[in-house]
Amino acid sequence: MRLRAHPVAGVLALAAVGFLWIPILAVAVNSVNQNSLMISWGGATAHWYARALHDPNVRTGLTTTIEIALGSTAVSLVIAVSGALWWRGASARARAVYDATVYARIILPEVVFATALFFLFLKTHFPLGIAAIIIGHSVWNSAYAAVIIQARLVSLDPAMEEAAADLGATPWRAFRRVTFAALLPGIIAGGLLTFTFSFDDVVTSYFLGGSAASPLPLVLFGMIRFRITPEINAIGVMVMLFTVTLMGVAVAAFALMGSAGRGRRGALAEFYGQ
Amino acid sequence: MQAATALRGRKADSGQAAGTGRRLGHLLVIPTAAWTLAFFVIPLVLITVFSFGTENLVTFNVNFGWTVSNYASFGSDLYLTTLLRSLALSLGTTTACALLGFPLAFFISRQRPRTQRVLLACVIVPFWTSFLVRTYSWVNLLQTDGPADRLAFGITGHHLQILYSPASIAIGMTYSYLPLMVLPIYVALERISPDLYAAAADLGARPWRQFRRVVFPLALPGLIAGIIIVGVPAMGEYVIPEILGGGKTLMIGNIIVGQYLDVGDYPFGSALAVSLMVILMAMLFALRRVQPVVEAR
Amino acid sequence: MNGQSSVRLIGVEKRFGDLTAVRSIDLDIAAGEFFSVIGPSGCGKTTTLRMIAGFERPTQGTIEIGGREVSGLPPYRRPVNTVFQSYALFPHLDVFENVAFGLREARVPRAELRRRVAGAISLAQLEGREQAKPNQLSGGQQQRVALARALVNRPEVLLLDEPLGSLDLKLRKEMQAQLKDMQREVGITFVYVTHDQEEAFSMSDRVAVMNHGQLEQVGRPEEVYRQPRTPFVASFVGLANRLTGRIAGPAPGERYEVDLGHLGRRLAHGPPGLAAGAPVLAVVRPEDLHLTPAADLQPGQAAATVVDVAFLGAHRTVRLDAGALGQLVAIGQGQSTVAPDDKVAVSWADDDAWVVPAAGEQ
Numbered sequence: 064m065r066l067r068a069h070p071v072a073g074v075l076a077l078a079a080v081g082f083l084w085i086p087i088l089a090v091a092v093n094s095v096n097q098n099s100l101m102i103s104w105g106g107a108t109a110h111w112y113a114r115a116l117h118d119p120n121v122r123t124g125l126t127t128t129i130e131i132a133l134g135s136t137a138v139s140l141v142i143a144v145s146g147a148l149w150w151r152g153a154s155a156r157a158r159a160v161y162d163a164t165v166y167a168r169i170i171l172p173e174v175v176f177a178t179a180l181f182f183l184f185l186k187t188h189f190p191l192g193i194a195a196i197i198i199g200h201s202v203w204n205s206a207y208a209a210v211i212i213q214a215r216l217v218s219l220d221p222a223m224e225e226a227a228a229d230l231g232a233t234p235w236r237a238f239r240r241v242t243f244a245a246l247l248p249g250i251i252a253g254g255l256l257t258f259t260f261s262f263d264d265v266v267t268s269y270f271l272g273g274s275a276a277s278p279l280p281l282v283l284f285g286m287i288r289f290r291i292t293p294e295i296n297a298i299g300v301m302v303m304l305f306t307v308t309l310m311g312v313a314v315a316a317f318a319l320m321g322s323a324g325r326g327r328r329g330a331l332a333e334f335y336g337q
Numbered sequence: 338m339q340a341a342t343a344l345r346g347r348k349a350d351s352g353q354a355a356g357t358g359r360r361l362g363h364l365l366v367i368p369t370a371a372w373t374l375a376f377f378v379i380p381l382v383l384i385t386v387f388s389f390g391t392e393n394l395v396t397f398n399v400n401f402g403w404t405v406s407n408y409a410s411f412g413s414d415l416y417l418t419t420l421l422r423s424l425a426l427s428l429g430t431t432t433a434c435a436l437l438g439f440p441l442a443f444f445i446s447r448q449r450p451r452t453q454r455v456l457l458a459c460v461i462v463p464f465w466t467s468f469l470v471r472t473y474s475w476v477n478l479l480q481t482d483g484p485a486d487r488l489a490f491g492i493t494g495h496h497l498q499i500l501y502s503p504a505s506i507a508i509g510m511t512y513s514y515l516p517l518m519v520l521p522i523y524v525a526l527e528r529i530s531p532d533l534y535a536a537a538a539d540l541g542a543r544p545w546r547q548f549r550r551v552v553f554p555l556a557l558p559g560l561i562a563g564i565i566i567v568g569v570p571a572m573g574e575y576v577i578p579e580i581l582g583g584g585k586t587l588m589i590g591n592i593i594v595g596q597y598l599d600v601g602d603y604p605f606g607s608a609l610a611v612s613l614m615v616i617l618m619a620m621l622f623a624l625r626r627v628q629p630v631v632e633a634r
Numbered sequence: 635m636n637g638q639s640s641v642r643l644i645g646v647e648k649r650f651g652d653l654t655a656v657r658s659i660d661l662d663i664a665a666g667e668f669f670s671v672i673g674p675s676g677c678g679k680t681t682t683l684r685m686i687a688g689f690e691r692p693t694q695g696t697i698e699i700g701g702r703e704v705s706g707l708p709p710y711r712r713p714v715n716t717v718f719q720s721y722a723l724f725p726h727l728d729v730f731e732n733v734a735f736g737l738r739e740a741r742v743p744r745a746e747l748r749r750r751v752a753g754a755i756s757l758a759q760l761e762g763r764e765q766a767k768p769n770q771l772s773g774g775q776q777q778r779v780a781l782a783r784a785l786v787n788r789p790e791v792l793l794l795d796e797p798l799g800s801l802d803l804k805l806r807k808e809m810q811a812q813l814k815d816m817q818r819e820v821g822i823t824f825v826y827v828t829h830d831q832e833e834a835f836s837m838s839d840r841v842a843v844m845n846h847g848q849l850e851q852v853g854r855p856e857e858v859y860r861q862p863r864t865p866f867v868a869s870f871v872g873l874a875n876r877l878t879g880r881i882a883g884p885a886p887g888e889r890y891e892v893d894l895g896h897l898g899r900r901l902a903h904g905p906p907g908l909a910a911g912a913p914v915l916a917v918v919r920p921e922d923l924h925l926t927p928a929a930d931l932q933p934g935q936a937a938a939t940v941v942d943v944a945f946l947g948a949h950r951t952v953r954l955d956a957g958a959l960g961q962l963v964a965i966g967q968g969q970s971t972v973a974p975d976d977k978v979a980v981s982w983a984d985d986d987a988w989v990v991p992a993a994g995e996q
Contacts, residue, residue: 069544076444079437080456083463083515086474089484093477101477142368149365161366164373170565171617172573174590178597178610179380182387185603202376205369263467265576270598280469287473287580299470310465535689536722538709540736540787550735554726 087303094296101293111297121298124279131193131268131278132261135200139257140250142201143208147216168206176202177270184271191273199267204260208253215249216242248317255313259306381614388608416592416609420616423589426503426578427571430510431518434567437511438518439560443552445519446526457523464516472580475509476500479581501583509581510571518563525559526552561628568624569617589613639701640665640823641686641791646695648681655681657847658695663791663825663840665700668817670826670834673844673870679827680795682844686825687716687793700790710739715784716793719800721776723768729755729779730764736787754786757816774805781816791823798833810836831871835859843867859919861988863905868917868990875923875962877916878992881908892916892989896958898934902987913992922986923964925952928977935981938962940972956980 094112098105115121150158168176180199184191219242227237265280272281279302286295445456463471479485479500489497499505529552537547575590582591589609596606641663648656656678663669671679684690686697688709696705704712715736723732733754737747755761758778768776777797784792794813798806814837817824828834834841835855842852843866851863862868865876879894885901892902894916902916931937938956952972954962962980972978 072440072444075437075440076456079441079515080459082437082512083460086471086478086512087463087466089478090470090474138372142372145365145367146369149362149369152362153366157366161369164369164377168373168377170569170621171614172570172575172590174573174575174593175381175610175614176377178593178606179384180376181597182384182603182607183376183380186383198376201372205372209369259465263469265469266594269594280467283467283469283473284576287469287476291473291476295470295473299467299473303466303470306465306467307462310462530720530722532718532720532722533724535687535709536716536718536724537735538689539687539714539716540783541710541739542735543708543710546739551724 090296090299090303093293094300096293096296099292101291101296111293112301114294115297115301118294120277120282121279124277124282127193127276128262128278128280131196131200131276132258134193134197135204135261136254136258138197138201139205139208140254142205143212143253144246144250146205146209147213150213151216165206165209168203169210173203173264173266177267180267181270190275191271192275193272195271195273196268196276196278199271200257200261200264204257207260208257211253211256212246212249215246219245248319251316252313255309255316259309262302262306384607385611387604388611390604419587419589419592420612422503422586423572426507426510426588427568429507430514430571431564431568433507433511434515434518435560435564438515438563439522439556442519442522442526442559443556445523460516460519468513469576469580472509472513472577475505475512475581479505479508501581501585503582503586505581506578506586506588509577510574513577514567514571517566521562521566522556522559525556525562529555558628561624565621565624569621572617572620573613638665639663640667640699641669641825642698643682643686644696644698646682646685646692646697648678648685648690649693655847656685656692659844659849661842661849661852663823665823666821667839668814668824668826668837669840669842670828670838671842671844672828672831672834674829676846677844678847679844683716683793683795683825683827686791687714688712713790714793715787715789715791716795717777717780717784717797719796721768721780721797723776723779723783725768728765728767729760729771732768732779733783733786735783740787750786754782757785758782773801774809777801777809781813785816785820785822789822791825794824794826796828798828806833813837835871841871843870845870861903861905862917862990865915865990865992868915873920873963873965875918875920876990877918877959879914879916879989881910881912881914881989883910889984890989892987897936900934900987901984902989903985904989905991908989908991914989915992916987916989918982918987920951920963920965922982923962924981925964925966925972925978926981928979931979932981935979936962938978938980940974940976940978942974943972954978954980 093101095107095109096105097108097110146161150161153161177199180195180202181191183189184195189195223241223245224234224237227241228234232240263280264278265284268276268278268281269284272278279298283295283298286292441460445453445460448456477483479497481496481498481500485499486497489495499508533551533555534547537551542550573590574588575594578586578588578591582588590613593606593609593613596602596609600606639662641661643659643661645658645660646656647654647658659682661682671682673679681690685692686699688704688707688711692705696703698704699713709716724735727735730751734747734751737750742750755764758781760775760778760782763771763775768779771779780797798809801809810833813824813826817837826834826838838855840853841855841858843850843858845866851858851867853861858867859871862871862874868874868876877894877897879892882891882893882899885891888903888906889901890904890908891899892914893899900916904914908914926935928937936956936959938954938959941953941955941961943953944951950966952964952966954964956962964980
């Protein structure tokens, strides 16, 4: 017998879900609102989308953001995968230190990282810009990727590599054909997650972009602070569709490639490292 | 036959390979160690050191005076108020997320697997959309003559003057952090074997008692994980108070950014950042001690 | 046992959508009885147990406990307690609190609660471990905590769902003996579900055999073994040699004359009411087969070749190929003079054959 959820829990639950979606729907609706003040409905138009797509700031912002996101993802994955593989053979004390730094990088507010790195670059005369932002993102992005990849690694049956050795595979081939292949969904999921985080980042980019680099979120941020128009909504909707698609691919990769039989609970538990 | 001989050959040299493998294995930590050291540890040490210096705001030269004057400024009204406000907002947000998030997680965990997947998607998908845009959406929703205001006016006859106040920041933060609270609680609930519910019922516990005596204690680690994941980062929020506080209501994150990028007083900004970090470390330490370690098998 | 009914199932049926897990069964379990329900996986025995416990509602039929109808009552209102296959111990509570759980729900006063918990813990031989958490205990110890936790509430009926499944053989045999002794001492009705026929036989007063949701036979272990009602029961409760034949006619002493094909006609016992011409299986248990050298083959004996001889310690199992009669199994004690590829003559006494209707063969 399943303990049925109390009706009160049900009502609160549905209210919470509504709460989560209303702002998104509001953004979408207003992105086609002719009324530029968005106080009331002024009729539908695709005008704002056209403006957004032709806005030069938006276009450079987009290319900058994509560069940064790709760079940060690549660096983060290298760090996360190597770290996770090392973790397997590490001593308990070393593991504790590693886990603590991963945890710290996830929990501490971005503001702290950003100011510290800004200061470092200032004193070492490292130029602010795309490279600096990539470095900055990678510090915490690698931690998120590490959590996902490590959870995936831990859930793999250690007997698999032994089975491969038994069947004639050298350690390298066993790793490549068995472990790495099984790890791939985690790498893909981790990579896509870090990509979306980079894509959306404000604080680190703000500090480390200098005058040279203005990724899309900063363009948006500037627009939000100084003039509010539905063009922002249009950009927002397009960005949202893009990131949701990416994450959808990540989930599909996880489901199709590796987590057979484990389902959503398995994936989530892995994300939370439980 | 060929495979068998090949096998014997491979197995013979696997012992040697294992030793080299282990040595090479240790090299794997280099990327993480180097990156963490260079771009995480050292910068933090740097700003800690600099927080004890002073800066001439005209010449922008920094003196290493080993003074605590930066920290002493905390006594002043502005910074103390902001610090307390940040603590209050973090606490409020965490509480709101817990009150909304626990029933939601519980509700989801009681549904059939397919419904669970749909509901979880409903909770997680907003999280994948632009955080900036979602926060900004609240400006529109909460502004005067906006939907929330019109609803309040219609019901109470008063205008909802909420935008740019601490309340609007709290709403924005609760909104952004809610999925982070729901997920660990859900995971903890899902790990509770259905047999435990059956056993509790079998031993005479009605549904509410089942919840109180079995379900909630076993979900508690998840709740505490959620409190940590929400409460700690919330203290250092910058974007949400910037957008929903409108420059009128500040949190400590805004002040830090202001000191660094607008005023240019790096030692003072560092002192603020370091203090924030210390406070958060303390919070973290306290919360981790409370977290019971339970195997929900 | 005072003959009073402790648990009654009347026309109980359970459907899950299209699947019928339990088909209209009637059971009458006497008070103080050790009653087992056995059958293969998926036969419906666990579902039946869960319906008695209250975790499932019968789609049809009624359930009575101690004479009172309980069909609509939730588990926390029934005078039964369950020992789960997975033990279901509360991981966040120690042994004492686990055992005390039901008593706390019933608001038993503190002094009495302590007394009863102490008694249950001592009955389960767990003194000194009251403060331990479940994950610090061995499998056998966890099992005893589950038992104590259920018994301390003094239920009218104790339900046990394959509680010994995850223990190793030796421990299992020990626990079986302990359970039987405990039931005698406490005097409560035990309803025990298992797929291990030997386990059920060693402890039970009566046994019910289920298959595909249906009750095939209910009776004392010896009855079920010596006089199976269906081919399934014959094969499930032990090794069986099954010889195809037809009823030729009745014979004196409540027996039948059975036509066994080229083996000729033999006498056999059987249930009343079998008509001439009815197809049957003559069941002879392996321990009742006699092997003699093939050279001495008499009429009515089967010729067979030894396929394999396995030495099991207490006895020997001999597998035979009897040509048209199929594979046979013989069990013998002491010295065995046969070896693989030997030709032997197989025989049995008339009294050791029992016929089972072949219609309804799986």
